[in-house]
Amino acid sequence: MDTLTGLLDSPRARGAFLLRSVFDPPFALRIEDEAPLTLLTVVRGSAWVTGDDGDPTPLRPGDVAVIRGPRPYTVADDPATPWQTIIRPGQVCVTVDGRNPLDTMHLGVRTWGDRLDAGTELLTGTYRMDSAVSRRLLGALPRLLVQPGAAADRTLVRLLATEISRTDPGQELVLDRLLDLLLVSVLRAWLAAPEAGAPAWHRARQDPIVGPALRLLHETPQTPWTVAALAARTGVSRSALARRFTELVGEPPMAYLTGWRLTLAADLLREPGATIGSVARRVGYGSAFALSTAFKRERGMSPQEYRRQVTAEPDRHETAHGPLRVILPAAAG
Structure with a gap:
């Protein structure tokens, strides 16, 4: 079995959590959902991802970030913006003062935020469980892996952005497979990049x-x-x-x-x-x-x-020994 195939084949994404978020600055989301693996991409605007180590990483349109859990992190318009909303296990969402913001921020199917044409649009896809076959690969992944927009498969990002708010029959399966394809695209680039910290095996x-x-x-x-x-x-x-x-x-x-x-x-x-x-x-x-x-x-x-x-319950044990973060080089041209 190809080891990259093993990452998603057993199991593949099943009922992954997908969400479109649209915000105007300032915004800051504290993510404490303990998910084993999350993909985050910026459709427009910009954002910063900051782990508990305090080292912020910028994300620009088209960038795809792979975030390995279960440690918490923050997604914000600026690293200095105070937390406004906390995402807890089970995707339970509360403000810092304990209110449920979805009552006023729901904007449609799998969409929430300030307004549909807000300055920043983010797409998030969260895997709910580990694959034990992928343990060796997950164990070598950095906590944050970023593929620049110039190198990312923009077709997949555009397709995910189009499909995420649809309700057609079988839509959950379509979104699961698109999330898988986007993850494979980033992981292949990581494994192929010289000096990117790919596992020795x-x-x-x-x-x-x-x-x-x-x-x-x-x-x-x-x-x-x-x-x-x-x-x-x-x-x-x-x-x-x-x-x-x-x-x-x-x-x-x-x-x-x-x-x-x-x-x-x-x-x-x-x-x-x-x-x-x-x-x-x-x-x-x-x-x-x-x-x-x-x-x-x-x-x-x-x-x-x-x-x-x-x-x-899902396996949330952290087994990684890889680097803290890796920013892949942008493709030439």
């Missing part, structure tokens, strides 16, 4: 020795791989593969395989009707007991406990 896929080994591990995790077997398939010695793999990926081949198998298992455990035994076979463990032992050692809980937890 992604860069290593281009290596003539490590790349084939990574593809084998990703595509056939159920195979009883050993370093010797991987080396034989890639045409190098066992020691050469182990040394090169560890150097480029940051961990030995079998440690990487264990992490990938357990990441896949965590995602498969979300599927209705899946048994621990069937999941174990699909990810390369000989029995439910073997998977349970490895899962508990890695995640601190049994597969049964994990399943109960993710069924009860």
Whole structure:
């Protein structure tokens, strides 16, 4: 499985929260919704995104920001503008003095703010739950990733702006898929940009020795791989593969395989009707007991406990170790 495909394929956006916001300065929204991943784009006007580190980042028309949760952040016309509205978990919206602003600021389908032709228009798309398969990619994402408007896919942004206020049959599905496409567009640019902080395992896929080994591990995790077997398939010695793999990926081949198998298992455990035994076979463990032992050692809980937890509420644990923020370069021309 392509690792970028894994980000959105299991699960894809399902009933994502999408909103069009139109404001005149001054405005400041404090976002405390604990969402795992949010996309924010400016249609007109400008805005600033400020995390709790206090380092503000400007957004201009066409820019697309990917914001990794669950930490809070502020979207405002100016970093110095005091908070006016707070967005809490479940997209509960209150003013700083506890009132519900939607009573007076509702402007139509998925639209709120001061007035429809206000100076700043923002589109927000929020993923409500993590994908365990995407944990490695999400874990490497910066807290804020910005793709400039000159490099962004303006067609997708325009299409999302058109579709967000429509109520046609199947509209929720259309919006989910548009959000997915826009996210993939930004992530592909991030992964392709030199020195943009893409995870080591992604860069290593281009290596003539490590790349084939990574593809084998990703595509056939159920195979009883050993370093010797991987080396034989890639045409190098066992020691050469182990040394090169560890150097480029940051961990030995079998440690990487264990992490990938357990990441896949965590995602498969979300599927209705899946048994621990069937999941174990699909990810390369000989029995439910073997998977349970490895899962508990890695995640601190049994597969049964994990399943109960993710069924009860979305996974909001932060696992990222990437940089604080990345601003992608604008496309030439």
